[in-house]
Amino acid sequence: GAVVSQHPSWVICKSGTSVKIECRSLDFQATTMFWYRQFPKQSLMLMATSNEGSKATYEQGVEKDKFLINHASLTLSTLTVTSAHPEDSSFYICSASRGATQNSPLHFGNGTRLTVT
Amino acid sequence: GQQVMQIPQYQHVQEGEDFTTYCNSSTTLSNIQWYKQRPGGHPVFLIQLVKSGEVKKQKRLTFQFGEAKKNSSLHITATQTTDVGTYFCAGRPFTGTYKYIFGTGTRLKVLA
Numbered sequence A: 001g002a003v004v005s006q007h008p009s010w011v012i013c014k015s016g017t018s019v020k021i022e023c024r025s026l027d028f029q030a031t032t033m034f035w036y037r038q039f040p041k042q043s044l045m046l047m048a049t050s051n052e053g054s055k056a057t058y059e060q061g062v063e064k065d066k067f068l069i070n071h072a073s074l075t076l077s078t079l080t081v082t083s084a085h086p087e088d089s090s091f092y093i094c095s096a097s098r099g100a101t102q103n104s105p106l107h108f109g110n111g112t113r114l115t116v117t
Numbered sequence B: 001g002q003q004v005m006q007i008p009q010y011q012h013v014q015e016g017e018d019f020t021t022y023c024n025s026s027t028t029l030s031n032i033q034w035y036k037q038r039p040g041g042h043p044v045f046l047i048q049l050v051k052s053g054e055v056k057k058q059k060r061l062t063f064q065f066g067e068a069k070k071n072s073s074l075h076i077t078a079t080q081t082t083d084v085g086t087y088f089c090a091g092r093p094f095t096g097t098y099k100y101i102f103g104t105g106t107r108l109k110v111l112a
Helices: none
Strands: A004-007 A010-013 A019-025 A032-038 A044-051 A067-073 A076-081 A090-097 A106-108 A112-116 B004-007 B010-014 B019-025 B029-037 B044-049 B055-058 B061-065 B071-076 B085-093 B106-111
Touching: A004 A090, A010 A019, A019 A032, A019 A090, A019 A112, A032 A067, A032 A076, A044 A067, A076 A090, A106 B044, B004 B085, B010 B019, B019 B029, B019 B085, B019 B106, B029 B071, B044 B055, B044 B061, B071 B085
Parallel strands: A010 A112, B010 B106
Antiparallel strands: A004 A019, A019 A076, A032 A044, A032 A090, A067 A076, A090 A106, A090 A112, B004 B019, B019 B071, B029 B044, B029 B085, B055 B061, B061 B071, B085 B106
């Protein structure tokens, strides 16, 4: 089946530093990937839609200069949390759709747990 | 903005009892998907409903899409301890977008 790989699984960084998270579709090409943030015991909050070869589309309230998204190839999207602060600590998870239609299921990465000290 | 609410937020059941979670959208949906997230894991796709009034079954799981395409439900018959996890619905609004709005989730605990 379709596999989405996310790296790293967890990261601890100091306040003020930047962290890059990678999301790869391993056995299919994904023109669109999605980035979510999930707080403990809460739902997935869509942060942005990553589009291959063009700018990401950010959801309302998500700072695009804070959360930089790059989708340079059909199998890789990256999320960089710039100048991280403790309030950025969270579970970040990506997803990609294997199919060409809007009805295709989403395949999720294993997520990245970010802790900013 | 568009919201997708689920009730209940939590449910504890004895093994063997039935369980239902309800999903309600503030806007009409093009289609709805259901996902299960085990503790510490990532969401895994369960099923998709597209047609108004559609009902689909997967073994002990029954999924339903409302006639107005604004609500959906997931019913589990005779729960097992392996059913533990959080169940999310995810709806796609009629806006021609690829993005899905996730519901608030229902966390199921099954007591043996």
